[in-house]
Amino acid sequence: MEKLGLPFPVLSDPDRSRAIEPYGVADPKDPRNIARPAIFVFAPDGSEVYRHISGDFADRPTEDEILDAIRPLRLPKATPEEVLLGPAEPGPRAMPIAAMEPYYRGARFAVIAMRMRHPDLSDEADTYVAELDRFITAVRDLKVRRAGVTE
Numbered sequence: 001m002e003k004l005g006l007p008f009p010v011l012s013d014p015d016r017s018r019a020i021e022p023y024g025v026a027d028p029k030d031p032r033n034i035a036r037p038a039i040f041v042f043a044p045d046g047s048e049v050y051r052h053i054s055g056d057f058a059d060r061p062t063e064d065e066i067l068d069a070i071r072p073l074r075l076p077k078a079t080p081e082e083v084l085l086g087p088a089e090p091g092p093r094a095m096p097i098a099a100m101e102p103y104y105r106g107a108r109f110a111v112i113a114m115r116m117r118h119p120d121l122s123d124e125a126d127t128y129v130a131e132l133d134r135f136i137t138a139v140r141d142l143k144v145r146r147a148g149v150t151e
Contacts, residue, residue, distance in 0.1 A: 020035045023038065036053055036056070037057060037059070038054060039066060049070075049073065058131070059127075059128075062134065100139045101136055101139045104135045104139065108133070
C-alpha cells in the first residue's frame with residue numbers, strides 16, 4: 001500500500017496459502033502456479049455473492065456483470081474519497097494511444113479468423129470479440145476526452 005500509494009489494503013500471498021489456493025485461483029497451466037485474474041464480491045455479512053475466475057489474462061467480466069451482482073445487495077451509495085493525482089507519464093514500453101485502436105481491431109479480426117477455422121471455439125471467440133469491441137469503444141472515448149481537455 002505504502003509503496004504504491006494506495007488508499008486501500010492489498011493482500012500479498014507469496015506462498016499462495018491465504019487466497020490463491022483457498023479460492024481456487026491458481027493457474028494449473030502456469031508452471032509458476034500464479035493466480036489467474038479473479039473478481040469476488042462479498043456482501044457485508046461476508047457471504048460470497050459473485051465469483052468470476054478468468055480462464056486467462058484476457059478473460060474479464062464486464063462492469064455491468066459485476067454491477068448486476070452488487071445491485072441486489074441494496075448498499076447505500078458511497079461517497080468516494082478525493083483522489084490526488086500526481087503526474088502520470090507512460091513508461092518507455094507503453095503503447096501509444098494512437099496505436100491502441102488499430103491494435104485491438106487487428107486482434108479482433110484475428111479472433112474472427114480463428115473462429116472460422118475452429119467453430120468449436122465460437123462461444124469463446126464471441127466473448128473475446130465482444131471484449132475487444134469494448135476496448136475499441138473505450139479507446140475512442142479516451143481520445144474524445146483527451147481532445148476536450150485543455151491545458
